[in-house]
Amino acid sequence: MTNIGVFDTGLGGLTVLTKLVKSKKANYFYFGDTLRVPYGNRPKDEIFDFSCDIVDFLEKFDIDYYVIACNTISVTCLNLLEEKYKKTFIPITAGGIRGSKSYPGDLLVLATKATVDSHFYKDNIEGDGKRVFEVAGYNLVDLIENNQITSPKMDKSLDEYLNLANKNQIPNILLGCTHFPLIKNEIGKKLTYEANIIDPADYILDKIEANNNDLKIKIFLSKKSNIAENIIQSLIKFDYSLTYVDFI
C-alpha cells in the first residue's frame, strides 16, 4: 500500500493528479489551499510557512512520499521541505526540465512571478544554443480560480503574456505553473504560429512508484469552491471523496 501526498496552492495541482491517477494505482491524498491561493506573488518565507501547513495536514495520512504539484512551491521550498520532513518530495519542476530538454529550440516559460523571479528554469535549461525566455503571468492563477477561463480579462492577459512568443515565434512553450494546463486551449488559440506546448506532468509519471490493487483518491480543499467541484468532476474520471477542511 502506497500513500502519496499531492499538493498545490489551489486547483492547479488537479491537472497533475489527473495524470497520476490514470498512470498508477495508489492511495492519493490531494490538498489544494483554495483559501489562500495564489501563492505566486507572495514572499518566499510565506510560501514556505503555507506549504508547511499543507504538509503538516497531510502527514496525518502516513504519507510515503509527496508530489509537489506546484512550480512555485517547488522552486522556492523543495530543499526546505526535504530538510524539515526528511521525506521524498518529487517536484513538478523535474518534469518541466525534462520536458523542455526533449524539444529542440528556444523556450518560453510561462509561470508565476515567484517562479520567474527564481530563474529556476532558465538556470537549468538554457545553453547549447537554447535560449530560455521567462514571462510572469501575474493574474492568470486568480482568473482561473475565479472561473474566468473564458473572459475578456483572460483574453487581454494572454495577448500581453504571449506577445513575446508571437513576436519571436518561440517554438516551445513550457506551462510553468500547474494551473495553466486548464487554459491550454486558450493559450493555443492566442498563438499565431504552431508551437509545442509542454506540460511538466507528462514527464514525472515514471517517477511514481506504487503497486496497489486499488485506486483511492481523497481530495481536501481549504475553501469551498464551485469551480473546484466542476473542475474535479470534469477531470477526475474515477471515484473520489472531496472534503473541505477548516484549516487555519
Ligand code: DGL
Ligand atoms: N499552481 C502553482 C504553480 O504551479 C501556482 C500558483 C499560485 O500562484 O498560487 O506555480
